[in-house]
Amino acid sequence: MSSALYRLGRAAFARRRAVIGAWVGLLVLIGAAAGLLGGTLDNSVSIPGTESQAALDRLTATFPQAAGTTAQVLVVGEDGAQVDDPAVVTAVEDSVDAFLEVESVTSAVSPFDDTLPGASAVSDDGEAALLTLSLEGEGVAIGDEVKDRLRDVADELDAALPDGYDATIGGQLFSQEFPGLSIAEVLGVVVAFIVLLVTLGGFAAAGMPLLNALLGVGLSTLLVLVAAAFTSVTSTTPLLSLMLGLAVGIDYALFIVSRYRELLATGLPTQEAAARSNATAGSAVIFAGLTVMIALVGLGVAGIPFLTVMGVAGAAAVGIAVLVSITLVPAMLGVAGERLRPRPSRRARKDAAAGTAPAAAPAPAADGDTWDLPEHHNRFFAGWVRLATARPWVTVVVTIGALLALAFPALDLRLALPDAGVAPTDSSQRVTYDRITEHFGPGANGPLVVTGSIVTSDDPLGLMEDVADELRALPGVDSVPLATPNESIDTGIVQVVPTTGPTDPATADLVNAIRDLRPTILEKHGFDLAVTGFTAVGIDVSAKLGAALLPFAVFVVGLSLILLTMVFRSIAVPLKATIGYLLSVAAAFGVVTAVFEHGIAADLLHVSRLGPIISFMPIVLMGVLFGLAMDYEVFLVSRMREDYVHSGKARASIATGFVGSAKVVTAAAVIMVAVFFAFVPEGDINIKPIALGLAVGVAVDAFVVRMTLVPAVMQILGERAWWMPKGLDRVLPSFDVEGEALHREISMQAWPHDPDVVVAARGLRLAALDRTDVVDLAVRRGEVLVAHADEPARPAALLLTVAGRLAPEAGDLKVDGLLLPVRAAAVRRRVGYVDLRTEGVDALDAAVAERPPVLAVDRTDLVTDPHERAHVAAALSRALDAGATLLLGVVGSTPADDLLPAGTPVTTLAPQAGALA
Known part of the structure; x- marks a missing residue:
């Protein structure tokens, strides 16, 4: 691997104009393809394999009015004003006709229409009236034009109401909105550039990782748009690929450029330095990228199509970032040439002026277990690794204890699909949600739909009422306002309003209780029921994702353990890396739970309401964080192994490898944290917990696990850290990430x-x-x-x-x-x-x-x-x-x-x- 990358680096450096031109040409070509194919992000989401989705699919064919999406318009009177005021009734009735003229609206039922009991309602206190709209299609697939027109009609109703009355719109249609691109990405790039400038010390060097990342992100985003012409792609997909592409594209280029400047400082010619940096740091880039890609592709284990598409798109973005890094970066180094050669340090210049010899290179102590680092090494990181390894058992106990303390709140982690209750407090959908809860009860925000076939029934109306009576008797049922067959009298539905809100665990218990009642109702009434509706779909999605976590973890961890074993030729290092990753994940889960459920620092992060975490968070965070954690493991430990291969001193190599890579790993982690955290304060509620979890997970993994716990554990292990059974060593292929063979090849030229x-x-x-x-x-x-x-x-x-x-x-x-x-x-x-x-x-x-x-x-x-x-x-x-x-x-x-x-x-x-x- 290192030899192939060495030759690739030399070739890209020598043919820099052709390489840069090829990548730019490819960007233009894919951009033209995206424009011609006209792919669009449709946000259609289906969750196959769940009872609620199967029932929803059947309803689409037999009872489309009940299978579509609903919206709710709430009219509320202030200070006890009654909504049966004639002027209010007239305004509401007029708005019904306006709503029916909006595209995709199949029905609009006035709360004052007694012909369809239960479809709409006036609150018991008479201060609120609920107008229900039915729309054709899935909520996330309904375009913004329809939503904007509905808001306009609701605003017109609000203006037509007498003084003392308000109208707001919300409901299922507005409860979930997929996030799009925002200014947050720009803020993350600005922070990344500042970090690069400080780390690399010049605009030319700092600009290369940014150009590398932007080209990779451009390619991956355009490829997503091309894919959207052939398959369903949500707007979250390019957002995830953009986050990952920016982060890893900057980091991967940073590692190569940083190694290039190190080699230039030793006096190597520019082309040779570029080739060697591509061979060593580039090898680590490839295997770090592979671990990220394995983790992202593993998202398909959940069996949810749009999540699989997100994972594949993210893996493609990372793969493109790797390819661009090992080809475009050497080409840009060729353009920069000598301009990136570091100036001698102030100490070296003083030594030269005084005519004294420069400080000696690091030399091992007599016992080979310690390394005396000269003063010109980075004192901060030299002190860090000395502190971490001086009392290794103390370091291990303290760091693991701190991580477990951070992880403790995760015991209360609850998952659900977010509803309008977590929207910003001043938004129309949030106001509507809170007012419905106040006047109609929390369950009115997410009624359940119980459906089944009634084709064999002689008395369909009586059958539906009997089923409704059975359901009314269940604990947790507030009311059953609707029980009716469809027009063709082959399918019946029963609307069940729980006593609790859509994301409350008690609502999930009620769904399970209704399903447990199926055998009894089938035997007594011949009605084979199924539970569906927006709330039930969310509950089933959360359950399915929870069930997928274990096989996902086995898939990702298993494959990556094999990969890391091949890279490091060790048993202990991959196991240590995996255990550290699990600690980082647990800590990230704990912090997210503390913020979004316990309310710690919730105001600072603009969390509008405490409650369950979006159900996609664990599997997405585990997948992405595993790849990023392995990035730091590969970059840090591969440098330790490189020094070990060349020196044969296991413990000495911990210090030299750490000092040689800690600065660039720190910069990479700070960039990752900045990119992810930029999505937290003003981000969409769907992405907030994921972004916070990734930011915390990266910070904890880089600074606590990889840069503190790992050196301590390796200090304890010593030579045993690099032990591997000879039989396994022969079976597994060797990729020479450390460049041992390359150094041998160069020395024997x-x-x-x-x-x-x-x-x-x-x-x-x-x-x-x-x-x-x-x-x-x-x-x-x-x-x-x-x-x-x-x-x-x-x-x-x-x-x-x-x-x-x-x-x-x-x-x-x-x-x-x-x-x-x-x-x-x-x-x-x-x-x-x-x-x-x-x-x-x-x-x-x-x-x-x-x-x-x-x-x-x-x-x-x-x-x-x-x-x-x-x-x-x-x-x-x-x-x-x-x-x-x-x-x-x-x-x-x-x-x-x-x-x-x-x-x-x-x-x-x-x-x-x-x-x-």
Whole structure:
């Protein structure tokens, strides 16, 4: 991975104009596609697999008047004024006709119309009258034009009422509005730029992460609009992808640019520094991005279509941010060139002026367990890590205790779909909600609909009344104002008004009680009931999301544990990372509960009403926060492992890795918190708890878990932190995030010294053979290596290793300038391999026809027929004429001279003391 990113970084740096032009061109192309396809955000939401949704779907076909969306217009008299005043009645009756003229309105029933009892009502005190509107379609799918026209008619009614009377509009239609884009994103970007400016110390360096993020966000947003032309996409989807795209796009570029400036400070040339920063920080970016994407795609576990679309869109935004970061950032570094090279520190300038030597590099103490950091290192973070690791057990106990204290309020966490009761207090829907609660009771804001088939009934009206009587007897039922069949007398509905509000846990208990009554009512009355309506749908959604949390957690945590194990080659580090994530999630849940349910700091955050949290919050927060938590784990711990790989000192690497990455991790976390928290004070109630949870979760995870708890735990573990069973190590692929292979490859660029040597080995030990078998060789271009051995496994192991098909046990090996096993994939493309024991001479002809630079042919001793040997000799001659270097494997004493043209340079490996030497 690091070697591939190193080459990609060099190429992007060298071809910077082409790379930048390609990304800008792609942005324009996708923008044109979005404009031509005309995708729109329709906000249609369906929750398959729930009883309420299935019943709602049936009602849409059999009783559309009851399946649509409702709105409520409330007329209230002040100071005891009665709504039966003739002037009030006249104004209300006139408004009914105006409401019926609005698009999508299927019925508007006056509270003074006695022909449809129960559909509308006058309060018992006579001070309020409720006009009910029915609209076709789902509430969130009804456009703003319809809502605005309804508000206008309600305003006209309010103006027509006599003095002392008010009219407001609210109800189900206005209870949920999906949030859109706002000025909050701009505020988050401004804060991010300030943090970048402080961290990177210049406008050019600070601007690169912003440009990187804005390009990625632009691409992902346009792709969402393109997708909207083919599937249902809510307006929350681009909002989530924008939040994530901004945050990770800035952070990922920040890590690469920061590493680039570190390398420039060591004196490296700009292109080499860009390539190496892309190889090391870019590797961490890729795997951090993968964890975020896994978590977001895991949102599909809930089985809710629009939530799945949100997760996929967010994962796409993160994926685009990763691709842009590892290509566009090196290109922009090429444009900036030397301008990003840091100036020497004040101390270094003083040393230079005084003619003294600069401070020495960090050196391990005698015991290898501590690291004496020189004064020119960041003193703040050096002090932080010393404090965290000085008494590691104390640090662990204190931090875990503090996190559990933060998490304690989460025991009271309640979930529900928000209703108009959490809208701003001065909004029409909130005023209507509160007044309905005052005059009609809280249950009038969310009546339940009980429906079922009555096609077999001889007395449908009597049946509906019998069912209504059964429901009236249930605890928690305030009234049953409506029980009626539809026009075709095949479906009946019963409207049940609870004594409690839509989000009250007692209402959910009532829904379950009605469903528990189904067998009894079916047996007594032949009515197979189902409970639906806006309130029941919200209850079912919350229950379904709650049931999905465990499989979601298993999916996300399980896959990411595997990924982190591959990255860090450790058992303890991934487990520690996961436990820390769970503590961060619990703390975030606790803070959200404390604010939105207990009211702590609620006024400061403009929380309009205390109550349950939006039911999507836990699964969205868990998914997004897992990915972001793993970001900091990868960026911080990969730097520790990088230092450990190079130094071999486990505890010393904690301090050096921490100091080397803590500044940039701090900046990244501050940016994340700023972007998320910008949505809290003025944000929509749907997004407020999610944004607050993410802001708190990121802050806790970065500063408490990753930068405090993690160093302490690793100090306790020492060398055991990097232990991994050898069997598991062999099975799992290695991605070399730390750049160990890259450093080795760079350090061996000058070997072999002879540029004509195509195959070079020194101290090479072959896998699956005795460890005493050592090979040293140098085969030049156009030469032939003949490997003799008494056992077939020995020449086969050598040829397979040189061909990149088998990893060496130890030692150094280069083939055609490529270091093995680092560049094994490239070597396999350049080295042809033929086993005459299994493939035959025809396979040799095919391999020669591909004109490989190196051709390995094993078991030439098996070709004994003179005609076949002549055929093989002709094929090998053609390969030599094409400039190939040949490697021949021979078992026994059979010569290979007759297979080669006269005068061909030959190097022979023969058995000596049972080994290839």
